[in-house]
Amino acid sequence: MPKDGGIGASSKRREDVRFLTGAGNYTDDINIHGQAHVFFLRSDIAHGTITGIDTSAAQGMPGVVKIFTGADFEAVGGMPCGWQVTDKHGAPMQEPRHPILAHGKVRHVGEPIAAVVADTLEQARDAAEAISVEIDELPAVVDMKAAVASDNVKVHDDLTSNLCYDWGFVEENKAATDEAFKKAAHVTTLELVNNRLVANPMEPRVAVGDYARGTDESTLYTTSQNPHVIRLLMGAFVLGIPEHKLRVVAPDVGGGFGTKIFHYQEEAFCTFAAKACNRAVKWTSSRSEAFMSDAHGRDHVTKIELALDAENNFTAVRTETYANMGAYLSTFAPSIPTWLHGTLMAGNYKTPLIYVNVKAVFTNTVPVDAYRGAGRPEATFQLERVIDKAARELGVDPVELRRQNFITEFPYATPVAVEYDTGDYHATMDKVLELSDRAGFAARRAASEAKGKLRGFGINCFIEACGIAPSNLVGQLGARAGLYESATVRVNATGGLVVMTGSHSHGQGHETAFPQVIADMIGIDESMIEVVHGDTANTPMGMGTYGSRSIAVGGSAMVRATEKIIAKAKKIASHLLEASESDIELKDGAFSVAGTDKSVAWGDVTLAAYVPHNYPLEDIEPGLEETAFYDPSNFTYPAGAYTCEVEVDPATGEVSIERFASADDFGNVVNPMIVEGQVHGGIAQGIGQALLENCSYDENGQLLTASYMDYTMPRADNLPQMDHYVVDHSCQTPCTHNPLGVKGCGEAGAIGSPPTVINAIIDALQSGGHRVDHIDMPATPARVWAAMHG
Amino acid sequence: MEMSGSIRIEADRETVWAALLSADVLKDCVPGCQEMAGSPDEGFAATVVQKVGPVKATFKGEVQLEDRVEHESLRLVGDGKGGAAGFAKGSAKVTLSDADGGTQLDYEVDAKVGGKLAQLGSRIIDGFARKMADQFFERFRAAVEGPGEGAEDDTVAEDGDAPKKGWFRSMVSG
Numbered sequence: 001m002p003k004d005g006g007i008g009a010s011s012k013r014r015e016d017v018r019f020l021t022g023a024g025n026y027t028d029d030i031n032i033h034g035q036a037h038v039f040f041l042r043s044d045i046a047h048g049t050i051t052g053i054d055t056s057a058a059q060g061m062p063g064v065v066k067i068f069t070g071a072d073f074e075a076v077g078g079m080p081c082g083w084q085v086t087d088k089h090g091a092p093m094q095e096p097r098h099p100i101l102a103h104g105k106v107r108h109v110g111e112p113i114a115a116v117v118a119d120t121l122e123q124a125r126d127a128a129e130a131i132s133v134e135i136d137e138l139p140a141v142v143d144m145k146a147a148v149a150s151d152n153v154k155v156h157d158d159l160t161s162n163l164c165y166d167w168g169f170v171e172e173n174k175a176a177t178d179e180a181f182k183k184a185a186h187v188t189t190l191e192l193v194n195n196r197l198v199a200n201p202m203e204p205r206v207a208v209g210d211y212a213r214g215t216d217e218s219t220l221y222t223t224s225q226n227p228h229v230i231r232l233l234m235g236a237f238v239l240g241i242p243e244h245k246l247r248v249v250a251p252d253v254g255g256g257f258g259t260k261i262f263h264y265q266e267e268a269f270c271t272f273a274a275k276a277c278n279r280a281v282k283w284t285s286s287r288s289e290a291f292m293s294d295a296h297g298r299d300h301v302t303k304i305e306l307a308l309d310a311e312n313n314f315t316a317v318r319t320e321t322y323a324n325m326g327a328y329l330s331t332f333a334p335s336i337p338t339w340l341h342g343t344l345m346a347g348n349y350k351t352p353l354i355y356v357n358v359k360a361v362f363t364n365t366v367p368v369d370a371y372r373g374a375g376r377p378e379a380t381f382q383l384e385r386v387i388d389k390a391a392r393e394l395g396v397d398p399v400e401l402r403r404q405n406f407i408t409e410f411p412y413a414t415p416v417a418v419e420y421d422t423g424d425y426h427a428t429m430d431k432v433l434e435l436s437d438r439a440g441f442a443a444r445r446a447a448s449e450a451k452g453k454l455r456g457f458g459i460n461c462f463i464e465a466c467g468i469a470p471s472n473l474v475g476q477l478g479a480r481a482g483l484y485e486s487a488t489v490r491v492n493a494t495g496g497l498v499v500m501t502g503s504h505s506h507g508q509g510h511e512t513a514f515p516q517v518i519a520d521m522i523g524i525d526e527s528m529i530e531v532v533h534g535d536t537a538n539t540p541m542g543m544g545t546y547g548s549r550s551i552a553v554g555g556s557a558m559v560r561a562t563e564k565i566i567a568k569a570k571k572i573a574s575h576l577l578e579a580s581e582s583d584i585e586l587k588d589g590a591f592s593v594a595g596t597d598k599s600v601a602w603g604d605v606t607l608a609a610y611v612p613h614n615y616p617l618e619d620i621e622p623g624l625e626e627t628a629f630y631d632p633s634n635f636t637y638p639a640g641a642y643t644c645e646v647e648v649d650p651a652t653g654e655v656s657i658e659r660f661a662s663a664d665d666f667g668n669v670v671n672p673m674i675v676e677g678q679v680h681g682g683i684a685q686g687i688g689q690a691l692l693e694n695c696s697y698d699e700n701g702q703l704l705t706a707s708y709m710d711y712t713m714p715r716a717d718n719l720p721q722m723d724h725y726v727v728d729h730s731c732q733t734p735c736t737h738n739p740l741g742v743k744g745c746g747e748a749g750a751i752g753s754p755p756t757v758i759n760a761i762i763d764a765l766q767s768g769g770h771r772v773d774h775i776d777m778p779a780t781p782a783r784v785w786a787a788m789h790g
Numbered sequence: 791m792e793m794s795g796s797i798r799i800e801a802d803r804e805t806v807w808a809a810l811l812s813a814d815v816l817k818d819c820v821p822g823c824q825e826m827a828g829s830p831d832e833g834f835a836a837t838v839v840q841k842v843g844p845v846k847a848t849f850k851g852e853v854q855l856e857d858r859v860e861h862e863s864l865r866l867v868g869d870g871k872g873g874a875a876g877f878a879k880g881s882a883k884v885t886l887s888d889a890d891g892g893t894q895l896d897y898e899v900d901a902k903v904g905g906k907l908a909q910l911g912s913r914i915i916d917g918f919a920r921k922m923a924d925q926f927f928e929r930f931r932a933a934v935e936g937p938g939e940g941a942e943d944d945t946v947a948e949d950g951d952a953p954k955k956g957w958f959r960s961m962v963s964g
Contacts (some may be wrong), residue, residue, distance in 0.1 A: 044876045044877060044904045044905025044906070044908075045877075046904075047905060109904070109905070109908075109909075128874075129873045129874060247826075288906070288909065288910075291909070292909070407895060515923070527794030674859040698908065698912070700907075701906035702904050702905075702912075703908065703909050704902070704908055704909065705909075705912075706906075706910065707910050708911070709844075709908065709910065710909075710910075710912060710913060
């Protein structure tokens with residue numbers, strides 16, 4: 001029976017009422033009286049020395065308030081990086097200075113060189129055209145292997161090379177892993193590319209800086225997934241504003257997919273310029289600007305090897321990956337190809353020896369950082385592709401090869417430093433095979449062949465790690481932040497309550513799901529609970545929303561705070577009921593004395609807390625408001641099995657996705673409808689990566705895909721019909737270490753789907769007699785056709 | 791991108807060479823050229839209006855004549871900044887040789903674009919550059935020898951600034 005409220009109910013997303021009726025309040029909706037607008041003059045050269053910037057013609061143009069160049073920011077800090085990776089020799093990564101506006105050199109197309117603040121955006125744009133910038137163009141380096149092989153072109157003159165770090169994981173296992181390869185009965189090798197992507201949230205980035213001269217307080221309104229992190233980074237490391245004089249507000253956020261985690265130059269600029277001009281300064285990114293200034297995602301080039309013994313047991317995995325950092329280190333860039341990628345290389349399998357090498361490389365391209373999945377899709381793609389290739393080489397069923405190597409006992413400590421608390425990989429495999437009707441595939445293939453199409457069945461498993469934690473561990477791994485979450489629960493006198501959470505929502509539905517949890521705990525209606533988030537002025541310190549952490553970490557903090565509320569409310573109830581506190585039970589919104597019919601309603605207790613006429617003032621304070629910080633003891637480990645069926649048109653190479661099924665284990669599920677929406681969306685994004693999306697540069701570092709004419713986003717007609725687009729989360733092994741038993745679902749679809757699609761395409765091509773082992777993403781018709789024809 | 795081609799011009803090498811050094815000829819032959827001033831030794835300053843796919847812009851830039859070997863070869867090197875539209879630059883190595891009483895002109899063009907032109911027009915830039923080169927040399931041939939046989943020249947039709955065919959030879963031959 002579906003519940004009609006609380007945990008497990010598909011409560012309708014209350015925030016959608018305002019989103020769908022035009023009543024949302026996004027950053028671009030914020031306009032401050034007297035605000036000016038900024039236009040950034042961006043480099044159209046990928047690499048060069050700035051020999052002159054002449055702003056004199058622009059200075060006197062209509063409406064111009066002030067023009068800024070790199071020289072104006074010499075006294076402030078550069079853009080900070082939030083994670084320091086240590087290389088395989090124990091040395092810290094190379095960390096270049098990242099200026100707010102380019103100074104001395106430009107290092108990628110789109111890097112801001114000058115900023116014009118004017119009364120209107122049009123005036124700012126016109127004046128920017130009148131700025132003369134002289135740049136001595138230098139050769140650009142775009143290819144990662146070329147950037148490492150030679151120092152002929154150095155992105156940063158003051159670094160020793162273009163190599164940010166050369167990371168080995170686990171370095172102590174390297175010799176044993178190499179030895180296992182020597183003894184292997186079979187070794188499968190695969191070289192592949194994980195294509196560079198641009199996140200493209202529906203809402204482009206916006207920043208509005210404001211300054212109150214009377215109180216010396218700065219406010220930044222910004223499209224951020226984590227306003228407290230922006231306040232900390234920008235205040236402490238860039239502009240030198242103490243946190244009590246700086247407020248960061250991220251109102252409704254229209255999608256982020258990771259790209260709105262990071263602290264960007266435009267945010268620091270608008271905050272700085274508002275004070276310098278004594279006037280609010282607003283920037284709204286155009287879509288073209290977003291392509292060359294939002295951090296990109298993925299962009300790995302990998303060689304992976306899988307060693308098997310004579311019984312087809314996996315004995316070792318060895319990888320070498322080049323990971324593109326772009327021209328500068330974005331906020332969390334160094335952690336993505338390392339701690340969010342290397343630690344996942346065990347996948348769902350009991351491979352005893354794993355060695356991961358990652359070379360992070362500077363190139364003259366836009367910085368690369370986390371994008372939905374962030375490291376885990378890259379790990380899953382290479383592992384699941386090489387397993388599929390091994391099954392083909394060995395002539396065994398790819399399902400059976402996976403099953404044979406599944407981890408089945410939990411907790412399981414992998415050779416790559418993490419411990420899976422729970423899981424049941426056979427259960428999700430069984431479920432997806434049932435959902436996808438694998439038994440009926442032969443008949444469907446025959447039907448496709450009868451109409452001249454090749455049909456393939458792709459199988460894939462994945463594991464991911466959500467809610468990166470605990471803080472004391474990530475600190476040792478180089479994180480320059482804690483990774484807890486916080487919540488304050490404020491109960492009002494009349495019984496309604498407000499949850500102020502450090503998590504933020506950029507579309508996840510927190511305003512609906514979070515109240516479901518508290519409603520269940522107290523036994524009151526969800527409508528009595530309101531979520532407040534996204535504003536450093538009225539929420540406790542928080543780390544924000546990324547890495548599928550909100551319900552597992554933010555939700556747990558909220559549970560802890562609510563537990564404190566309930567404990568105090570029980571004290572009040574015991575006073576009102578003249579009973580021992582230990583006998584007080586809370587059920588369905590009423591406190592009762594066990595074994596009696598004496599009870600007092602939730603609302604009577606909350607009223608007593610604020611109108612304490614009959615109240616144990618000698619024991620407890622009035623009021624009912626509690627804060628909790630929750631620092632998880634481990635990641636959570638959602639896992640699943642996905643299948644995909646494609647039809648390939650051999651005449652054109654066009655791929656059509658006919659069926660897709662997913663069986664995910666997210667542990668306990670708070671709102672099934674929201675979870676299903678997350679997975680549907682994630683799979684669509686993964687299908688975008690697998691078939692359509694690709695960010696490309698030419699050899700001079702010119703960005704070639706900076707609009708929807710050249711960068712293809714997935715559309716409804718690229719996805720299967722809904723009755724063959726099945727998402728299931730009925731396999732549930734609850735997380736053992738958080739109070740809700742939840743794991744996180746935001747990224748799973750984007751992690752699990754790309755290899756599923758490619759495995760299906762390869763299966764289709766092989767069925768047609770084409771000896772194709774691999775196709776790099778996106779598997780466009782041109783690439784598929786070329787692979788078929790050698 | 792790189793491309794090459796050749797055309798045959800019914801004029802002697804000296805005439806063709808002189809035309810290559812003429813600002814007036816260059817102005818009429820560069821598609822979309824609004825202004826061209828300067829000299830072969832100092833270089834020419836040029837203003838060109840062009841539309842590449844969705845991007846229309848005024849490019850201001852310079853054309854230099856380099857590696858001059860009289861009556862034999864030279865290199866036209868140019869770059870133009872189009873403001874928000876980005877930039878274009880390129881060079882054309884031109885070699886002249888005798889051919890049956892006329893002159894054979896071989897060219898090798900290397901062109902680059904950057905900024906918005908690359909971002910929005912990359913799929914069409916190769917075809918565009920090919921068309922620009924073809925138009926330039928066809929107009930050049932026409933300027934030197936007179937009207938061609940149905941030379942395609944839609945930029946001319948669009949912009950209404952068709953050069954007077956064969957005017958250069960009629961001028962130098964008096």
